[in-house]
Amino acid sequence: MVVSRVSKLVVPTRPRMLGSLYNYVFGSHSVDAPKPYSTSNTVLALDVAELFHPRLSTIFQQLDAISPRFTVKGSSIRILLEPSEFYSTLKQKIATAKSRIFLSSLYVGKTQEELIECLADALSKNVELKVYVLTDALRGTREAPQLHCLALLLVSLVEKFGKHRVDVRMYHTPHLSGFKKNWAPKRVNEGFGLQHMKLYGFDDEIMLSGANLSEDYFTDRQDRYYLFQDKRLTDFYFQVQSAILSLSYQLLTTTKPKGFQNFRLSWPTSNKSCEPDLNLQRFISDLSFLLEPLLKQHSLGSFEEYTDTNDFDTIIYPVLQFTPLFKRDHDVSTEKPAVLRILSYLDSPKIRWWFTAGYFNMLPQIQERLLNGHAEGTVITASAKANSFYKSPGVSYYIPEAYLLIAKKFLELVKTRGKENLIKLYEWQNGIVNTVGGWSYHAKGVWVTVPDENEPSITIIGSSNFTKRAYTLDLEANAVVITKDADLKHRMRAEIENLMTHAHELTLDDFKPKAVENSNEEPRLDAQGNPIMPPTVYAVDEDRRISYGVHLALKLFGGKL
Numbered sequence: 001m002v003v004s005r006v007s008k009l010v011v012p013t014r015p016r017m018l019g020s021l022y023n024y025v026f027g028s029h030s031v032d033a034p035k036p037y038s039t040s041n042t043v044l045a046l047d048v049a050e051l052f053h054p055r056l057s058t059i060f061q062q063l064d065a066i067s068p069r070f071t072v073k074g075s076s077i078r079i080l081l082e083p084s085e086f087y088s089t090l091k092q093k094i095a096t097a098k099s100r101i102f103l104s105s106l107y108v109g110k111t112q113e114e115l116i117e118c119l120a121d122a123l124s125k126n127v128e129l130k131v132y133v134l135t136d137a138l139r140g141t142r143e144a145p146q147l148h149c150l151a152l153l154l155v156s157l158v159e160k161f162g163k164h165r166v167d168v169r170m171y172h173t174p175h176l177s178g179f180k181k182n183w184a185p186k187r188v189n190e191g192f193g194l195q196h197m198k199l200y201g202f203d204d205e206i207m208l209s210g211a212n213l214s215e216d217y218f219t220d221r222q223d224r225y226y227l228f229q230d231k232r233l234t235d236f237y238f239q240v241q242s243a244i245l246s247l248s249y250q251l252l253t254t255t256k257p258k259g260f261q262n263f264r265l266s267w268p269t270s271n272k273s274c275e276p277d278l279n280l281q282r283f284i285s286d287l288s289f290l291l292e293p294l295l296k297q298h299s300l301g302s303f304e305e306y307t308d309t310n311d312f313d314t315i316i317y318p319v320l321q322f323t324p325l326f327k328r329d330h331d332v333s334t335e336k337p338a339v340l341r342i343l344s345y346l347d348s349p350k351i352r353w354w355f356t357a358g359y360f361n362m363l364p365q366i367q368e369r370l371l372n373g374h375a376e377g378t379v380i381t382a383s384a385k386a387n388s389f390y391k392s393p394g395v396s397y398y399i400p401e402a403y404l405l406i407a408k409k410f411l412e413l414v415k416t417r418g419k420e421n422l423i424k425l426y427e428w429q430n431g432i433v434n435t436v437g438g439w440s441y442h443a444k445g446v447w448v449t450v451p452d453e454n455e456p457s458i459t460i461i462g463s464s465n466f467t468k469r470a471y472t473l474d475l476e477a478n479a480v481v482i483t484k485d486a487d488l489k490h491r492m493r494a495e496i497e498n499l500m501t502h503a504h505e506l507t508l509d510d511f512k513p514k515a516v517e518n519s520n521e522e523p524r525l526d527a528q529g530n531p532i533m534p535p536t537v538y539a540v541d542e543d544r545r546i547s548y549g550v551h552l553a554l555k556l557f558g559g560k561l
Contacts, residue, residue, distance in 0.1 A: 039064060039065060039066070039067060039068055039069070039296050040068075041064045041068065041069045043064075044060050044061075044064060044069070044315075051484060052315075052450075052457065052482065052484040053450040053451070053457065053484070055345070055348075055450055055451060056450065056457070058345075059341065059345060059458075059482070060315070060482075062341045063317045063338055063480060066296075066317070066319070066334050066337055066338050066341075067296075067317040067318055067319050067334045067338060067480070068236065068296075068317070068318060069315060069316070069317055070230065070232055070233045070236070070315070070316040070317075070318070071312035071314070071315055071316075072228070072230050072233070072312055072314050072315075072316060073312060073313060073314060073485070074313050074485025074487060074488030075485070075487070076228065076229040076230055076314075077226060077227070077228055077229075077314065077481070077488060078226070078227040078229070079225070079226055079227075079491050079492070079494075079495055080225035080226075080227065081225075081494075081495060081498045083211070083216075083217055083218050083219055083220065083222065083223065084218065084219065085225075086209065086211060086217070086223070087218035087219075089225075089227065090115070090207075090213075091115070093200075093202035093205065093207075094118050094119055094122050094202065095118065095121065095122055096202075097122055097126075097129060097202045097203050098126065098129065098203055099128060099130070099203055100129070100130050100131075100132070100201070100202075100203060101119070101122070101129065101130075101131045101132070101201065101202055102131075102132040102133075102134075102199065102200075102238055102241050103131075103132070103133050103199070103201070103213070104133075104134040104135075104197040104198060104199035104200075104241050104244075105134075105135055105198055105200075105212050105213045106135065106139055106194060106195060106196055106198075106212050107135055107136060107139045107140055107212055107213070107214065108133075108135060108140075108150055108153065108154065108212075108214065109150075109212075109213060109215050110149055110150050110152070110153055111215065112153065112213060112214060112215065113153075115213060116153060116154070116156065116157060119131055119157060120157060120160065120161075123157070123160075123161050123165060123166070129165070130166075130167070131157070131161075131165065131166045131167070132167045132169075132241065132242070133154060133166070133167070133168045134169050134170075134171060134195060134199075134241055134244055134245055134248065135150060135154075135168075135169075135170055135195065136170065136172075136190075136194045136196075137170035137171060137195075137248075137249060137265065138172065138173070138176075138190050138194065139190060139194060140154075140170050141170070141265075151170070151251055151261075151263050151265075152261070152262065152263060154168045154251055155168070155251055155252070155253055155262070155263040158251060158252060158253060159253045163250065163252060167245065167250070168250070168251040169244075169245045169248035169249065169251065170195075170248055170249045170251060170265060171194075171195035171244055171247070171248040171249075171475065172248070172249060172276075173192050173193030173194065173324055173473070174277070174280055174283055174284070174324065175192050175193055175280075175324060175473075176189055176192035177276070177277035177280075191473075191560045193324050193473040193474055194473070194474050194475070195244070195248075195474070195475050196463050196464075196470070196474035196475055197240075197241075197244075197462075197463050197475050197476060197477035198210055198211060198212065198462070198463045198477070199237050199240070199241055199477055201234055201238055203234075204229070204230070204231035204234050205227060205228065205229050205230075205234060206228050206230075206233060206237045206238075207225060207226065207227045207228070208225075208226050208228070208461050208462050208463075208477070208479055209223055209225045209226070209461075209462075209463075210223045210224055210358075210442055210443065210444045210445075210462065210463050210464075210465075211223040211224075211225065211442065216388070216440065217442070220438070220439040220440065221388070221439065221440045221441075221442050222428070222430070222439055222440070222441050222442060222443055222499070223442045223443050223444075224443045224444070224445050224461055224495070226461045226479070226481070228316070228479075233316060233318070236318055237318065237477065239294060240294065240318075240320060240477060243272075243290055243291060243294055244475065246270070246271050246272040246290075247271060247272060247273065247283075247287065247290075247325070248271075249265035249266060250265070250266050250267075250268050251264075251265060252264050252265075272286060272287075272290050273286035273287065273290075284325065284326065285327075287322075287325045287326065288326060288327065288330065291322055291325060291326070292332050295322070295332055295333065295334050296334070313483060313484050313485040313488075314481065314482065314483040314485055314488060315481075315483075316479050316480070316481055316482075317338060317480040317482075318334075318477070318478070318479050319334040319335040319339075319460075319462075319478050319479065320333060320334055320335055320475075320477055320478070321334075321335040321336060321464065321470060321471060321475070321476035321478075322475055323471060323472055323473075324472075324473060324474070324475070325475075333471075335462075335464060335470075335471075335476055335478050336363075336471050338460075338480055339366060339446070339460060339466065340365060340366070340369060342446070342448060342458060342460070342480065343366060343369035343370065343373070343446075344369060345448065346369065346370070346373030346374070346375040347373060347374055347375070348374060348375060348451055349374050349375065349376065350375075350451035350452050351376075351449055351450070351451055352375060352376050352377070352378075352448070352449045352453075352454065352456075353370070353375050353376070353377045353378070353446065353447065353448045353449070354377070354378045354379075354380065354446070354447040354456070354496050355370065355378070355379050355380070355445075355446050355466075356379070356380040356381065356444060356445055356446075356499065357381060357443075357444045357465050357466055357467070358381070358382045358386075358387075358440075358442040358443060358444060358465070359382075359403065359465045359561060360379075360382070360403050360406055360407055360410075361403065361406050361465070361467045361469075361558065361561045362410075362467065363466055363467060363468050363470075363471055366466050367410070367413075370423070371413060371414065371417050371423070372417075374422075375422075376422055376423075377422065377423045377424070378423075378424050378426065379410070379423065379425045379426065380426045380427075380428055380443070380503050381403070381407060381425070381426070381427060381428065381441075382427070382428055382429075382440070382441035383427040383428060383429035383441070383504075384400035384401070384404055384543055385429050385433060385438070385543070386427075386428055386429045386430065386438075386439060386441040387399065387400040387403065387433065387440065387441075388434075388442075390432070390433050390434065391434070398547070398549070398550050399561070401545075401547065401550045402550050402554050402558075402561060403561070404544070404546060405546045405550055405551065405554055406554070406558075406561075407425060407427075407506060408508070408511055408546070411506070411507065412508065415508065424505055425505070425507075426500070426503035426504060426505050426506065427503065427504055427505075427506045428441045428443075428499065428502050428503045429441075429502060429504065430502040443499060444462075444463075444464060444465050445459060445460055445461055445462075446458075446459065446460040446466075447492060447496060453489075454493070455489040455490055455492065455493040456489060456493060456496070457482060457483055457484065458480065458481065458482050458483075459480075459481050460478055460479070460480055460481075461478060461479055461481060462476065462477055462478025462479055463476045463477055463478065464476040464478050467561065468558075469560055469561065473560075510541070510544055511544050513539055514539065514541065516539050
């Protein structure tokens with residue numbers, strides 16, 4: 001059956017007759033449960049594992065059971081520190097790519113003409129080059145058809161070079177359709193799930209980041225960026241993006257433009273399943289067969305037996321979270337179990353850890369691991385003045401307050417557990433966002449040392465904010481990096497220090513009322529003519545005030561943050 005439709009809301013809605021026919025023909029057949037897969041990792045010899053550190057042997061065993069393993073040299077990993085460096089590297093890698101460019105992002109800024117021109121120049125100069133782009137359909141078509149949107153920007157590449165050289169796809173969460181989609185406002189409907197991966201691949205190199213492709217991420221929005229120069233690892237992430245491409249709508253041109261909307265979204269017949277709003281049950285069942293082998297294993301033929309331990313000093317485990325695409329009782333996503341296993345390692349006071357998230361709303365299980373451990377820890381989060389929603393119009397005005405409340409509750413738990421001397425919370429602020437010279441903060445990640453070291457041996461890099469939302473609604477792509485390379489450890493510590501440059505400790509005392517001067521009050525005298533001292537007035541600092549409505553909203557909608 002050929003299914004290729006376009007609706008007035010860009011992403012198709014359910015046609016009753018066609019949907020009923022499809023369900024009748026295909027929906028009544030039972031689908032056997034997919035065969036359980038384990039990773040095809042060869043056993044990492046104990047003596048090799050202990051060269052990293054004896055305490056890491058257990059972590060290697062646990063992660064080997066979860067994710068494919070890639071071994072590299074630490075010197076093949078480049079850590080970028082600044083948004084401008086991220087952007088210049090993107091443009092340089094695009095300009096020199098020979099065969100493929102693949103980009104996964106929540107969105108591309110709708111005014112990023114320079115980036116689009118860079119892609120167009122690369123395609124013009126090299127007829128062998130192909131470009132694959134994956135973004136989110138809800139975010140990418142939010143303004144259509146009345147206003148300019150991301151889809152309109154990207155479709156110009158398709159129009160110029162053809163869909164066989166420029167394959168632009170938009171992922172649409174399968175859990176928003178019909179009444180829910182028509183009822184929910186466009187900004188609200190993104191709360192049902194998004195394509196959140198950030199993968200930037202060029203030939204045999206892959207960059208993992210939390211940054212999207214828009215102006216603020218290129219100039220004054222702090223994030224993290226790791227560039228891996230390894231063909232096998234790049235091929236793996238290309239397979240990941242290709243799998244999601246095959247479950248997404250393709251962006252094409254149209255001969256019947258409507259307002260600004262001279263594009264359409266089509267479901268190719270080559271996709272790996274039917275459209276989810278035609279038969280969600282079948283869509284999810286098909287995905288188990290497609291995604292589970294990808295997440296859990298890769299080709300045995302791509303492995304080498306590393307008998308010479310000098311061949312590598314760094315191990316990478318790609319971990320992915322695709323919860324919305326699996327059955328509830330058969331979620332084989334790999335990020336959450338990997339993160340929890342790493343954090344269970346924090347059982348020694350000789351270990352140090354750092355955790356950061358611009359949107360600070362930890363998954364409760366992650367928070368418990370951090371609070372229950374005996375290791376010294378540092379949490380870095382965005383100040384309200386480094387939150388992109390700071391003083392924004394509408395309901396989003398209160399989002400920075402909500403994150404501030406979460407930070408306060410975290411500090412209260414630290415105090416309750418008696419960990420004030422062990423765990424510190426820092427706010428990151430560099431100027432005031434949305435003002436001249438003001439930055440926002442979007443970095444996310446984890447770093448962990450081995451015992452008796454001050455430089456991390458482990459980091460988690462990628463798109464995840466480590467929230468309930470990340471583990472239930474969105475698509476996430478990350479990597480666990482474990483190294484014994486002294487130079488890479490040093491560069492990882494330098495990355496932390498770069499973030500700490502603009503970080504200041506936040507304590508519960510910051511939320512207490514403080515005495516304020518009332519300079520507007522007229523001086524008063526008693527009967528003897530002596531001045532009467534006005535009563536001391538106490539107030540909470542403006543940047544620490546949390547309204548009662550935010551308390552209620554956090555209880556109701558905290559899982560969406």
